[in-house]
Amino acid sequence: MVKLTIVMPCYNEGTRIYRNIIETLTQVEKFCDSFRIIAVNDGSSDETESEIKRAASQDSRVAYITYPDNKGKGYAVKRGFIAAKSEYVAFLDADLELPPYLLEGFLKAAEGDGEQSGYDIVIGSKMHPDSQVEYPFLRKVMSSGYYWFMKILFGLGLKDTQTGIKLYNTEKIMPVIRLMRTGRFSFDIEILAIAKKMGLTVKEMPVVVNFSRNKGNRSKIKFSSIYEMVRDSFRVKMYVSKLKV
DSSP, X not given: OEEEEEEEEESSOTTTHHHHHHHHHHHHTTTOSSEEXXXXXXXXXXXHHXXXXXXXXXXXXXXXXXXXXXOOHHHHHHHHHHHOOEEEEEEXXXXXXXXXXXXXXXXHHHHBOSSSBOOSEEEEETTSTTOEEEOOHHHHHHHXXXXXXXXXXXXXXXXXXXXXEEEEEHHHHHHHHHHOOOOSTTHHHXXXXXXXXXXXXXXXXXXXXXXXXXXXXXXXXXXXXXXXXXXXXXHXXXXXXXXXX
């Protein structure tokens, strides 16, 4: 069995997805000799699909899923997770604002050691005291506001639920994924809320974030997206509260 599958949801990443897949391969092979990448083309309207296929044709560790209509990041992640046949499964934002080498520490935390058992879920946290974060003030304000909103709504006890790098024990997370309904912005919180209800263990890890890596690209965060996140979060709360697990 493959040890680690990295799911990369992609939407209109055509100008950089080939380069970023190759960079991910280069970084991850330094600490894991049994892994693969599943790039999920979420109905992109640019050359994302062809660039993913170009990477897959050059390295057998790259697989892909593609479909014609944009269905949202949550849907793409779910499709990738269902296709993963590995001991651990991670997802990583395709823009590589978060470097793939961080997964080495995540994997160690999930595996545990002789003295401590591993965690079921390991998530990146921009609010971890050891994180190195460089991104705009507005995003910091929004992240802090969303943290308090989630704390009040779900009481998860986690400082950051939205950072785009997470790793899971596949066997433990698949029952959660099967119950997942959210296709777009609030899928992270839905997974974590269901996982909490199932008693899964979660560890927050520090991250390195360099927003300037994508300098010159417009931020994907829009006020309409914030509205959808808040609306969907309430829907997730209602759905999870009714689950019998």
